[in-house]
Amino acid sequence: MVKKLIEKLSRAEGMAEKPEAPKWRIIQETVQGANRKLDNIPNQDAISVWQPSPLELPLILALSDGYRSPKSFRRQMGSQLAVKTALLILQEFVNYQPNLDHLRAFNTLVIDKLPQQLVTTWKKAVQHHLQEHPFSVEDLQNVAAKEGFYARQALEHNPFLAYGATLNAVLVTQEFILYLQLGNGDIICIDNYGAVTQPFLKDERDELKSLSFSNAWTDFHVRLIPLAPDKTPMILVATNSYAASYQTEAEFLQAVKNYLFQIRSQGCDTVQKNLNIQLEQISQQGRGDDISLGIIKKIDDRDIVDNLKLLKQTLAQEQNKTQKIKHKIDFMSRNI
Structure with missing residues (x-):
């Protein structure tokens, strides 16, 4: 009878065995460029994330870089509005709850409408x-003085130019990963063995793209791929100034891969803690620009530090549940 009572209470407390869902972490940081500090210019980048349930899917990471042009004198606001918009629209997309088969059937709708x-x-x-x-x-007058009368005319004709900004965003659900890119910046995928792939090919024309342009949606790159549980990459998203701080593409990609090794050996919390200082140093050694960087990482068997933390949390939760059951058994025993 006592055994049946314990089993009943265990089910009531959620202790019945069920598959453990993979855990997901987001690391993010944005820093004011070294040269911007000297010139007393605020950070023109913006980065924002959405993960309603900690360590679970869905999640969104979006970052934006203010467009480098005298006409874009409100680019700081433009980049802030860009990441807010990305989170808003992609949350609505998640709430629509499309499944992968539906998205495959209407892939053109996704690419064109989003x-x-x-x-x-x-x-x-x-x-x-x-x-x-x-x-x-x-x-x-300031725009005309820096770029000429025609620049002022262009701004009067298209005031959105003052808010020029790029956009890079990633949405991860239990079924798929959605990548979006407008303008420069980098989205890099690293598999469990450190191999690097990119959802979009480099195009020098992307350096000139901005949300402020007419028909800007035609300049977007969009890619939708199934989420492969056994081959889920670490995804790193960064503004263009991060890659530009390295002398070669090889150095840049090695720096990207190093984040995977840091997470493996130090854990996500330590990487997050050190990221601000690291990016400030990279800016100082590079072009002195603002830098924004975000990492999406599924915790796997090789992430020893993070797995140990999760194990301790789970153990504490189970001990708490067990204690509650014992208290209930004691209470019921006294009242039998």
Whole structure:
């Protein structure tokens, strides 16, 4: 009778065995460039994440780099609105709950409509900000002084140019990974053995792309792939200034792979703790630009430090559940 009672209470406390879902971590940081500090220019990058249930899917990572042009004098706001928009639209996409078969059948819809939604929503947010903070005469005069009269005309014709920004975003669900990119920046995938792949080929024309351009949605790169449980990569997303801080592509890719090895040996918490200082040093040694970097990592068997922390947390939770059961048994025994 006591055994049946314990089994019943265990099921009530959720102690019945069930498959353990993979754990996912997000690491993120953005730093003001070394040269920007000297010139007293605020960080023009923005980075934001969404993971409603810690360590679980779905999750979103988005980052944006303010477009480097005198016309884009509100690029800091433009990049902030870009990541907010990406999180908003991709959350709506998740809430729609498309399954992989549906997405395969309507892949054109995903590729065509999602960028349009992103650009349209971003421009609405910009319009709202512009209504509350219209350009001053001095703003327009400064643009004309730096880039000429035609630059001022272009800005008056297309005020979105003042908010120019790139966008790189990744959505991971239990069924698929969605990559989006507009403008420069890097999305790098690293498998469990350190092999590097990129969802999009490098295109020098991307250096000139921005959300502020007319028909900007046509410049988006979008890729949707199934989530392969046994081959899930670590995904690193960074603004262009990170790669530009290295002299060669090989040095850059080695630096990317080093994050995988750091996570393996030190754990995600330590990597997150040290990331700010690391990026500041990279900026100082490189071009002195702002740098934003985010990492999405599924905790696997090789992540010893993180697995040990998770094991300790699970043990503490189970001990707490066991203690609750003992208290209930004692209470019921006294009242039999």
